[in-house]
Amino acid sequence: MSVKDVNLEKVGFDAAEKERAGTYMQVDSQVLKCTVKQEGVEIYPVVEALDRFDWAKKYLWGVLPEDSSLGNFSNGYFIRVLPGASPVFPVQTCLLIDQDDVQHVHNIIIVEEGAELNVITGCSSLPGKGKHIGVSEFYVKKNARLHFTMIHMWGREVEVLPRTGVVVEEGGIFINDYVCLHPAARIKAYPTIYLNGEGATARAQSVLVSTEGTDMDLGTRVYLRSEGTKAEVVSRAVSFGGRLIARGHLIGEKPGVKAHLECKGLLLSDKGVIHAIPELEGRAKDLEMSHEAAVGKIAKEEIEYLMARGLDEDEATATIVRGFLNVDIIGIPESLKRELDEIIKMSDSAM
Amino acid sequence: MLKVESLRVEVAGREILHGVSLEVPKGKVVTLMGPNGSGKSTLIMTIMGFSGYRVTAGRIYFKGKDITEMPVHERVKLGIGLAFQRPPVIKGVKTKQIVEIAASARGREVDPYELAKEVNMENFLERDVNDGFSGGEMKRSEILQLMAMDPDLLLLDEPESGVDLESIGLLGEAINKILGREVEPVEGKSLKEVKKEYAKSALIITHTGHILNYVNADLGYVLINGRIVCSGNPREILRTVEKYGYKECEKCL
Numbered sequence: 232m233s234v235k236d237v238n239l240e241k242v243g244f245d246a247a248e249k250e251r252a253g254t255y256m257q258v259d260s261q262v263l264k265c266t267v268k269q270e271g272v273e274i275y276p277v278v279e280a281l282d283r284f285d286w287a288k289k290y291l292w293g294v295l296p297e298d299s300s301l302g303n304f305s306n307g308y309f310i311r312v313l314p315g316a317s318p319v320f321p322v323q324t325c326l327l328i329d330q331d332d333v334q335h336v337h338n339i340i341i342v343e344e345g346a347e348l349n350v351i352t353g354c355s356s357l358p359g360k361g362k363h364i365g366v367s368e369f370y371v372k373k374n375a376r377l378h379f380t381m382i383h384m385w386g387r388e389v390e391v392l393p394r395t396g397v398v399v400e401e402g403g404i405f406i407n408d409y410v411c412l413h414p415a416a417r418i419k420a421y422p423t424i425y426l427n428g429e430g431a432t433a434r435a436q437s438v439l440v441s442t443e444g445t446d447m448d449l450g451t452r453v454y455l456r457s458e459g460t461k462a463e464v465v466s467r468a469v470s471f472g473g474r475l476i477a478r479g480h481l482i483g484e485k486p487g488v489k490a491h492l493e494c495k496g497l498l499l500s501d502k503g504v505i506h507a508i509p510e511l512e513g514r515a516k517d518l519e520m521s522h523e524a525a526v527g528k529i530a531k532e533e534i535e536y537l538m539a540r541g542l543d544e545d546e547a548t549a550t551i552v553r554g555f556l557n558v559d560i561i562g563i564p565e566s567l568k569r570e571l572d573e574i575i576k577m578s579d580s581a582m
Numbered sequence: 583m584l585k586v587e588s589l590r591v592e593v594a595g596r597e598i599l600h601g602v603s604l605e606v607p608k609g610k611v612v613t614l615m616g617p618n619g620s621g622k623s624t625l626i627m628t629i630m631g632f633s634g635y636r637v638t639a640g641r642i643y644f645k646g647k648d649i650t651e652m653p654v655h656e657r658v659k660l661g662i663g664l665a666f667q668r669p670p671v672i673k674g675v676k677t678k679q680i681v682e683i684a685a686s687a688r689g690r691e692v693d694p695y696e697l698a699k700e701v702n703m704e705n706f707l708e709r710d711v712n713d714g715f716s717g718g719e720m721k722r723s724e725i726l727q728l729m730a731m732d733p734d735l736l737l738l739d740e741p742e743s744g745v746d747l748e749s750i751g752l753l754g755e756a757i758n759k760i761l762g763r764e765v766e767p768v769e770g771k772s773l774k775e776v777k778k779e780y781a782k783s784a785l786i787i788t789h790t791g792h793i794l795n796y797v798n799a800d801l802g803y804v805l806i807n808g809r810i811v812c813s814g815n816p817r818e819i820l821r822t823v824e825k826y827g828y829k830e831c832e833k834c835l
Contacts (some may be wrong), residue, residue: 533670533672536672538654538658
C-alpha cells in the first residue's frame with residue numbers, strides 16, 4: 232500500500248486544488264507539496280520559513296512554552312495571510328504517516344491584521360503503527376479571522392499527541408472545527424486558546440466518534456483575558472465501545488466576559504466509556520459562564536418515531552446519531568459523511 | 583381496512599386492554615372516546631406496533647393482512663400513518679428532512695415547501711423536528727408528515743389538544759384533504775356517489791370532540807378501563823358524554 236491508496240478526499244483534500252488557496256502536504260518528514268494559488272497567502276515548510284525570515288523566529292514557541300523533551304521536529308507548515316487579505320478558498324494541509332515510526336511537526340499560522348483565512352487540515356496514516364506529534368501555534372491578529380477545520384482519520388494503532396496554542400488579538404475571531412471519526416489507538420489533545428484582545432471571540436466544535444479499542448482524551452481550553460471576549464465550546468461524542476474523555480475548561484479573567492461549554496455524549500455500547508469533564512473557572516465579577524453536560528443513550532421513543540415515518544431501526548438510529556453529531560452544521564466533506572454512515576451501520580450490527 | 587380482534591395488551595407487565603375488538607371500514611372515519619387512562623393511546627400505539635405494547639392475545643388485521651407481529655416501518659409502508667399526541671424532539675434532524683423521509687417511505691416524492699404552506703409550516707422546515715414547537719405547531723407538523731405519507735389509514739391521537747380553535751379548522755381541512763374528503767360537488771355525481779368512493783379511513787382519539795366539527799365521523803366507540811363499552815353515532819356519543827359523563831356510557835355495558 233502506498234500514499235496513493237489513502238482516500239484523502241475524506242479528510243477534505245482536493246488534489247486538483249480547484250477550490251483551494253494553497254496546499255501543504257507532508258508525508259513522514261518529507262514535504263511533497265507546497266503551493267500557493269491565491270494572492271496574499273504565503274505557505275512554506277516551517278523549516279524553510281525559519282531559515283529565510285528572521286522575524287518568523289518569534290512565532291516559534293510564541294504561544295506554547297518551549298518543550299525540548301519533544302526533540303526536533305522534522306518540518307511542518309508555515310502559513311501567513313498578509314494584512315487585510317481574504318483568500319476566497321481555504322488553504323489545505325495534509326499530514327500523513329507512511330513509513331516512519333514517528334512524525335513530528337511544528338505548524339505555524341499567522342493571520343495578520345484584518346485578514347481572513349480558512350484552513351482545512353487532514354491528518355491520516357497508512358495502516359500500521361506510528362506516533363504523530365504535532366505542535367501548532369496560531370496567531371489571529373487584530374480584527375482577523377481564522378476558521379480552522381481539522382479532520383483526523385488515523386490508523387487503528389497510531390498514537391496521536393498534538394499540542395495546540397492559539398492567540399487571538401482584539402476583535403479577532405477563531406473558529407475551530409474538529410472531526411475525528413477514525414480514532415487512533417490513543418489520541419490526546421487539549422488545545423488552548425488565549426483571547427487576549429478586547430472583544431476577541433472563539434468558537435470550537437468537535438465531532439468525536441470512538442470505536443472499540445480506541446482511547447480518546449480531547450478537550451478545549453479557553454482563557455478569556457480581556458473585556459468583551461466570548462467563547463463557545465461544543466463537543467458531541469459518540470462511543471460505540473471506545474473510551475472517550477470529553478473535556479472543556481473556560482477561564483474567565485475579566486468582568487463581562489461570556490462563555491458557554493457544552494459536552495454531550497451518546498453511549499451506544501456497554502463496553503464504552505464517556506467521561507465528560509466540563510470546568511468553569513471565574514476570576515472576575517460580572518461574568519457569565521455556563522456549561523451543559525449530558526451522557527445518555529438514544530431514546531427508544533425517538534427511534535420509534537422515525538420508524539413511524541418509515542425508517543427501519545438501523546436507519547432511524549443512524550439518522551439520530553448523525554443529527555446528534557451535527558455533521559451537517561460543520562462543513563465536512565460528503566464522502567466523510569457517507570463514511571460516518573458506514574461506521575454507524577457497522578457498529579450497529581456489532582451491538 | 584382495519585380490524586382489531588379480541589386484543590389483549592400489556593404495558594410494563596400490566597394488562598391495559600382486556601380484549602378489544604373494533605373495526606374501521608374502508609372509507610370511514612371512526613372516533614374513539616374514553617376517560618383518561620382508559621387505554622385509547624395504548625390501542626393506537628399497539629396498532630402502530632411500538633415496543634412496550636405487548637400483545638398477549640388477539641390479532642390486528644390491516645387490508646386483510648395479519649400485522650400483529652409486523653415491524654413499525656413495514657406497517658407504515660403498508661399504509662398506516664400515525665399523528666402522535668406528544669411527538670419527541672429530534673435534535674439535528676430538520677423538519678424538512680422528516681417530511682422527505684415520510685414521503686419516501688411510501689414511495690412518494692413531495693415538495694416539502696408546497697405541502698408546508700397548507701398547514702402554515704413553511705417557516706419550520708429548517709428547524710429541528712419539534713424543537714421548541716408549541717402544542718399547535720407540533721400538531722401541524724404531525725399532519726404535515728401525514729400529508730407527505732398519504733396513508734390509507736390515519737391514526738390521530740388527540741389531534742386537537744393544545745390547538746387554538748382557529749388552527750383546529752386548518753388541521754381539519756388538512757385531514758379532510760388527506761382523507762380525500764373535501765366535499766365539493768363533482769360534475770355528474772351525487773354527493774352520495776362521491777362519498778361511496780372514499781377510500782381512506784381514520785381512527786381518531788378525541789377528548790373534546792372539537793375535531794368532529796371539521797371532520798365528519800361515521801362511527802364512534804367508547805373505551806373504558808380497557809374495554810369497548812359502546813359504539814354508535816359519534817355525535818350522539820359526544821352529546822351523552824358532555825351531558826352525563828362517561829358513567830352513562832358504562833351503563834351500556
